[in-house]
Amino acid sequence: MATVPLLADEAAGAEALAIFGDIRAKRQTDYVNNFWRALAHDPAQLRATWDRLQVVMAPGALDPLVKELIYIAVSTANGCSYCVHSHTAAARAKGMTPAQHAELLAVVAMAAQTNALATALQVPVDDRFMA
Amino acid sequence: MATVPLLADEAAGAEALAIFGDIRAKRQTDYVNNFWRALAHDPAQLRATWDRLQVVMAPGALDPLVKELIYIAVSTANGCSYCVHSHTAAARAKGMTPAQHAELLAVVAMAAQTNALATALQVPVDDRFMA
Amino acid sequence: MATVPLLADEAAGAEALAIFGDIRAKRQTDYVNNFWRALAHDPAQLRATWDRLQVVMAPGALDPLVKELIYIAVSTANGCSYCVHSHTAAARAKGMTPAQHAELLAVVAMAAQTNALATALQVPVDDRFMA
Amino acid sequence: MATVPLLADEAAGAEALAIFGDIRAKRQTDYVNNFWRALAHDPAQLRATWDRLQVVMAPGALDPLVKELIYIAVSTANGCSYCVHSHTAAARAKGMTPAQHAELLAVVAMAAQTNALATALQVPVDDRFMA
């Protein structure tokens, strides 16, 4: 269970409900997932998070699917179970293939491994890597 | 400084030197960066890491540049300074533009933020996100 | 389930039982939560943790509620589900309002985000921030 | 060094420069710290971060100093050296006393310790801690 009740539509205030409506419209589904229902206790945070998420995840110099892969990578490294599940589902919805998922995990695992080695060895940064 | 001396070519054993040679050949540069010189104290680990890295980062279902972006994302979340520097340099060498770098950071920051929110709220995973 | 059985009063040794008694007396409740029942396998650790916790969380230059907020912040960043739940409950018992909870989460999310940005950018510390 | 050049006023674009001006005005100092100069490569991120930071850190249900203490706690748990330095300096500027600093660190250390114990023991959350 969450540390706050998940707000059903009936329990959400007008401001939160308006954002739920926006989520439904933009995502073309009636389903509002638990993250937003937990955030709804703080409509200002709900609004700020939802607004920023749309800007950040929109197509740009990087493809939306690539952005989801990056999101999964960060969520994995941060150990956020909810986020790993929700963004793996989102990546699949955006077309992630099993082969892409497998390669993503291989890179994440490799990075975790060499991160640990570089930290345990306290390797100094090469001058040429400095911007 | 590292927790072990960085091995110059003269100090490296035959096995490590052979791998340095392979790194030089594959990367088409005489430069062997500090990570490998620190790992060279354990030629078996050096070999395993270098061999696996080539497999994992090779073109496949994901583009090599995308893999570098994922590597930076994980290294950032794990707080590995060396890895952030070296893989940002590697991503640039593979063509990462300033706009792509900026979008990568925006996604990493967004993920870090919602990871924290989902964890603080202990949001339960929606049934529909389960595979 | 825990990696060790949670010790009921009947299963706890005399030393652990004495500490359970102290927890009950100080907290004015008969309930001993799972953390202490898991720690009870190592009475010395149980004693050291319980004793230190009382010193650290006592009123001082910081208010006990502020200390609980800090505890939640650290537990969130460390991804400790048990600790997020137990200290959110403790903060509420000490008077944390929904508005304070919301602001706490906003700061934690903001910090997680700028932590990620500063790490990805490897920003050098300004001279003036040095003590 | 950072993974991007820190932008001096002369190198910053008009949009970034306008935000630098806002930072100077709000903070009543000519000094713009390195974090903002690194972020200035992406004026949209700079704007979003600076705008949100002001909202989040403003006086509200929690005191601005308490918010800085929480920021330090998260930055410590996330291992962000820049952020620990900059927010410790900010907390001092907002009146943090040595005694408050010491108590903050005591709580952060205690939380880190019990987070580790709860995770190693995989303690299940008590029913009564559920919201």
Added chain:
Amino acid sequence: MATVPLLADEAAGAEALAIFGDIRAKRQTDYVNNFWRALAHDPAQLRATWDRLQVVMAPGALDPLVKELIYIAVSTANGCSYCVHSHTAAARAKGMTPAQHAELLAVVAMAAQTNALATALQVPVDDRFMA
């Protein structure tokens, strides 16, 4: 639930099944645990992980039980619930006593605590600790 279905023997491909067979033979049990069944979607990763694990965890300069203790320590710090459970079970199978488990946890907790203090204080490394 996992982000991929756990592959039963009937669902696993020939390559994964061969590795399952190797796991069964080496571990002298018919039981193949969930980690390998989840990894089996990527037989190359399954093979690389299983092969490397055997090399790394084999008796050498460190005892296999000591290696399991180190594995638990890392898994705890990384907040990996599955890994804490599976390696605590593995350590017990290799002879870990309750007293050794308790001392392991005491060291992990102590390290987590002083890690936090050293990071919050940003203590510079003593010259004499440099290799």
Added chain:
Amino acid sequence: MATVPLLADEAAGAEALAIFGDIRAKRQTDYVNNFWRALAHDPAQLRATWDRLQVVMAPGALDPLVKELIYIAVSTANGCSYCVHSHTAAARAKGMTPAQHAELLAVVAMAAQTNALATALQVPVDDRFMA
């Protein structure tokens, strides 16, 4: 630089100085390392940390060297540069050989890798791993 000045003997109060004396006597060296000099601003924390450290790291069911290896593992996973350096030096002082150091790093790297895989796959814990 640290977020507090490192206290030289001349600047330390009587209580901190007494603990410095105890560190010198127990370690049979005149050198007091930076961690203790930073902690000395809070003599109560200095005392609590030093006292507990001696208990935790003393010979018991685990060898003191094994405890140092566990300490390095946790410090690496937590990304604490100071702690990695100081405990690698401590482990060497207690007899850690280069081969033991190499095996420690191999296990730490392996654990970091499988931690990431298990988290990205969200593998459910096998019933038989439950205590």
